[in-house]
Amino acid sequence: MGISYEDSVRKFSEKFKVSKEYTEARTPKIPGAYSRKTTNFGPFAIFADHGEGQYIYTVDGHKLLDLNNNSTVNVLGHNHPRITAALSEAVSKGYSFGNPTAYEYKLAEILCDRIESVEKIKFTCSASEACITALQIARGYTGKNKIAKFEGGYHGSLEGLHISSHPSPDRFPGPADNPTPLPDSAGIPPQTIANTVVLTQNNFPACEKILRANARDVACVILELQASAGGIIILEKDFVMKLRALTEELGILMICDETCTFRANYHGLQSVYGIKPDLTVLGKLIGGGLPIGAVGGSAEVYKVVENNQVRISGTHHGHSLCAAAGVACLEVMDEAAYARLNDMAARIRDELNTWASCEKYPFIVYGLYSQLCYAFTDRPGREITTHRDFWNYINRDQILISALEMAVRGYYPVHRGEISLSLPMTDDDITGFIQTMKDIVNEIYS
Secondary structure (H helix, E strand, O other), X not given: OOOOHHHHHHHHHHHOHHHHHHHHHXXXXXXXXXXXXXXXXXXXXXXXXXEEEOEEEEOOOOEEEEOOOOOOOOOOOEOOHHHHHHHHHHHHOOOOOOOOOHHHHHHHHHHHHHOOOOOEEEEEOOHHHHHHHHHHHHHHHHOOOEEEEEOOOOOOOOHHHOEXXXXXXXXXXXXXXXXXOOEOOOOOOHHHHHOEEEEOOOOHHHHHHHHXXXXXXXXXXXXOOEEOOOOOEXXXXXXXXXXXXXXXXXXXXXXXXXXXXXXXXXXOHHHHHOOOOOXXXXXXXXXXXXXXXXXXXXXXXXXXXXXXXXXXXXXXXXOHHHHHHHHHHHHHOXXXXXXXXXXXXXXXXXXXXXXXXXXXXXEEEEOOOOEEEEEEEOOOOOOOOOHHHHHHHEOHHHHHHHHHHHHHOOEEOOOOOEEEOOOOOOHHHHHHHHHHHHHHHHHHOO
């Protein structure tokens, strides 16, 4: 009964057979056939030929509504004319300098104006790099060595933060109120693991106990207000407010990773929560589709950068093309654009949840803004408030089947059930997705 994984794989493999051929031909030189992993939800990756607006066009000749958008990056969709024009102008002036350019300052000015907590800012080549840089600033400012992060919180795959982002029960992660730090990959030195304190989402008594016990050694707490890589987890406002007060009391810096969540609100998701972190990490959409990262923060904390106590530099930091594209993107992303994206997301969430509740299906859609997560759960009405809830109560097989089915039916999702919307999407696109999702859920439970 229902849709089998084997049947979904068969249909997927038939529809994207050229991508399968590309994978087989390229794997001898590039393991897995390409340099990323997280966007691959099938037996092989779907190769893109080009993109336009809200769609990607595959090498197999298919048009797919892009619900991945390069893991939240392409908030304006593909090939947006404002970004293309900005890049064309920038390229005509030269595309690699060791000198500062006007584009870098303009992007810095926009971000400092929009995010209240960001008084100073430096750019890097990726958000992963920016996260590591933020840790370095925090250690330099506090003189302490350990960092605290949340179980299931992903802040890039660089060594210093590649801990407990994707733990699972079979790896013995310790009790929920005192998680054991676990490396996400081989090659992480023991001292890196030992310098990492792992916290539990939305459990303030547990977090307080851990942080008070480690206050002399912990330089910072890094968090996402809405985590995404381990299944979307929304931090409760009261929890965040208490944590902010505790970090200030204990002399621990708070680093807010807004790499994904800056698509939530014109002023960042931190403005919705009403907090001012000491440091903010940015990336993804602030580069308009080009690789970029940034660390912003208070003038007080940034003193250690300005006096060269902490040194930040890189060949491509503040790259003119990335900054030019970022400026163009943010100029389009005015408050009306944010409102439109969030309205589309609310429609998807509300319509599908109302329908699933009426049908008594153990299926939910959740998320605060234009990055949502859909999930098949153990029972109707299940809420997901920690990463452990995700691994304990989510049916991953059904999420994977639904991803394969969506691709076959004209949509490009992410394997964990995450979807990211883009501004060019229309009401018809949203209607089509909602109906397709209903069809798939009905067939899974038939």
